[in-house]
Amino acid sequence: MFDALTRLFQKPETAVDEHDPQLAAAALLVHLAAVDGQMKPEERRAIKAALMRHYRLDEPAVDKLVRQGAMRDAEAVDFYRFTSALSSLELEDRIEIVRMMWQVVFADGKNHELEDNMVWRIAELIGVPSRERTVLRNQIGKASPA
Secondary structure, eight states: OHHHHHHHHSOOTTOOOTTOHHHHHHHHHHHHHHTTSOOOHHHHHHHHHHHHHHHTOOHHHHHHHHHHHHHHHHHOSSSHHHHHHHTTSOHHHHHHHHHHHHHHHGGGSOOOHHHHHHHHHHHHHTTOOHHHHHHHHHHHHHHSOO
16 A cells, blocks of 8 residues: 555656646647537547647657647646746747637537637637737638538
8 A cells, every 4th residue: 555655646757847838738729629528539630730730740749749638637727737838938839829729629610618718718828919819710710611
């Protein structure tokens, strides 16, 4: 029993940087895709495509990043650990995070109010101006499958 308790409080050997922007983005995208109760296959594909494109990662690297993001999301009690990793990025990169979020939201052709609310809250927390959020929402919403 003592060994089990010791393992519980030890850091994993493959510790991941809690302030890694890629991991933070992946965790937020995973959470966003599931915020309405289920992650649809098209949302999963949108997450992978957005991460592959933005971070120039291959499929195995993105699969690993998404798994790590899902684990971090499951452990999180709020968005702070993720938004703090993103808020120090250049504005252009923060805008791209919001773009990826809208791509996930509209991947199934619908904009669920919980998804919409989450994007707006995250964008606010990472300092993306409301004008930018609105422009992205309109652009991606118009281009989404109906």
